[in-house]
Amino acid sequence: xxxxxxxxxxxxxxxxxxxxxxxxxxxxxxxxxxxxxxxxxxxxxxxxxxxxxxxxxxxxxxxxxxxxxxxxxxxxxxxxxxxxxxxxxxxxxxxxxxxxxxxxxxxxxxxx
Amino acid sequence: xxxxxxxxxxxxxxxxxxxxxxxxxxxxxxxxxxxxxxxxxxxxxxxxxxxxxxxxxxxxxxxxxxxxxxxxxxxxxxxxxxxxxxxxxxxxxxxxxxxxxxxxxxxxxxxxxxxxx
Numbered sequence: 001x002x003x004x005x006x007x008x009x010x011x012x013x014x015x016x017x018x019x020x021x022x023x024x025x026x027x028x029x030x031x032x033x034x035x036x037x038x039x040x041x042x043x044x045x046x047x048x049x050x051x052x053x054x055x056x057x058x059x060x061x062x063x064x065x066x067x068x069x070x071x072x073x074x075x076x077x078x079x080x081x082x083x084x085x086x087x088x089x090x091x092x093x094x095x096x097x098x099x100x101x102x103x104x105x106x107x108x109x110x111x112x
Numbered sequence: 113x114x115x116x117x118x119x120x121x122x123x124x125x126x127x128x129x130x131x132x133x134x135x136x137x138x139x140x141x142x143x144x145x146x147x148x149x150x151x152x153x154x155x156x157x158x159x160x161x162x163x164x165x166x167x168x169x170x171x172x173x174x175x176x177x178x179x180x181x182x183x184x185x186x187x188x189x190x191x192x193x194x195x196x197x198x199x200x201x202x203x204x205x206x207x208x209x210x211x212x213x214x215x216x217x218x219x220x221x222x223x224x225x226x227x228x229x
Contacts, residue, residue, distance in 0.1 A: 004154075033218070042203055042220040043155065087154050099145075099168065100218060102154025 004103035006088050011109045012078055020073045020106045022088030031091035033100065034062050034073045038084045046073070046086075075108075083110045114138060116221035118204050124227045125194055132190045133224045137206030144187050145218060146179055147203040148172070155203055155220075161187060162209070194228045201225050 003025040012018040024032070031050040035043035049055055049064035049071060061074040073086055085105035092099045117136045125131050137144045142163050147155035158177070160168045163184040173179075176194075181187040191198055201223040 035220075042222045045217055045219060048217055089154070099157045099160065100147075100155075102156070104152065104154050 004088055004090055004101055006086075006103040006106045008104065009107045009109070011111060013111050014078055014080060016078050017074065017076050018078060018108065020075070020086050020088075020108065022071045022073070022103060024069050024071075024088075024090050029066065029069075029090055029092075032062075032064055032071045033087075033089040033091065034060075034071075035087040035089060035102075036084050037087055037105065043087055048091075050091075078110045080110050080112065083108060116204055116206050116219055118202075118221040118224045120224060121222065122225045122227075124229060127196060127228055128193055130190060130192045131194055131226060132188055133202050133204075133226075135187045135189070135204030135221060136185070137187070137204070138208075138219060141206035141208045141219075142184065143207045143209060143218075144181055145205040145207075146187070146189050147205065147220075149201045149203055149223070150199075158189075158202075191226070194226075196228045199226055199228045 006022045033048050034046040036046050037043045047055055047062035049062050052064055052066055054061055054063045059076045064071045085107050087105045088103045089100040119134045123131055144161040146158040148158055149155040157170050158173050159179050161181040164181050176192045179189045203220050203223045205218045205220045207218045
């Protein structure tokens with residue numbers, strides 16, 4: 001299985017940049033997802049990294065280092081609507097069916 | 113809207129009653145998942161279907177839980193003799209068995225909230 005670890009809470013101000021870190025321990029790792037989840041709503045897909053390096057998608061970027069078991073989600077030009085929980089999830093190669101193991105989520109609060 | 117849809121969105125039931133949730137995946141997706149999420153936690157995997165076959169079940173899925181996907185399209189999750197500990201959001205998700213990196217992306221529905229009183 002996987003042990004996904006990420007900070008519980010983070011705060012930042014509007015217009016700033018924030019980096020949310022995620023570490024994992026797995027012998028069957030096969031990719032890492034980031035999801036955004038607003039309170040009471042379902043997770044929304046943000047990014048998927050399977051190779052090392054940075055993937056940029058608009059204001060959001062995600063980085064993966066497989067050798068270090070480390071990923072981060074970078075949010076630029078923060079907006080109030082970015083206040084949400086950000087979930088890091090590992091994709092288990094050992095499960096041929098694509099089981100995701102989620103961390104507890106990082107609750108990001110963006111202040112004006 | 114062609115996303116994953118779930119019904120009902122909210123359900124309040126008395127302890128001991130049975131409840132059933134329905135999920136309609138994205139139409140071209142052949143993989144369907146059920147997850148459960150409680151407050152302050154990330155989603156936890158319950159079970160998975162590829163077409164109509166249920167190929168994996170979590171140990172979290174006790175005998176009171178049963179899931180079906182009879183025609184490989186929509187799925188139902190039934191909880192029998194509900195307990196207060198079953199109160200959670202039940203998330204359905206789907207993905208396609210395509211080659212390439214995007215084929216593994218799992219898309220979630222809006223969830224079905226269950227409150228057992």
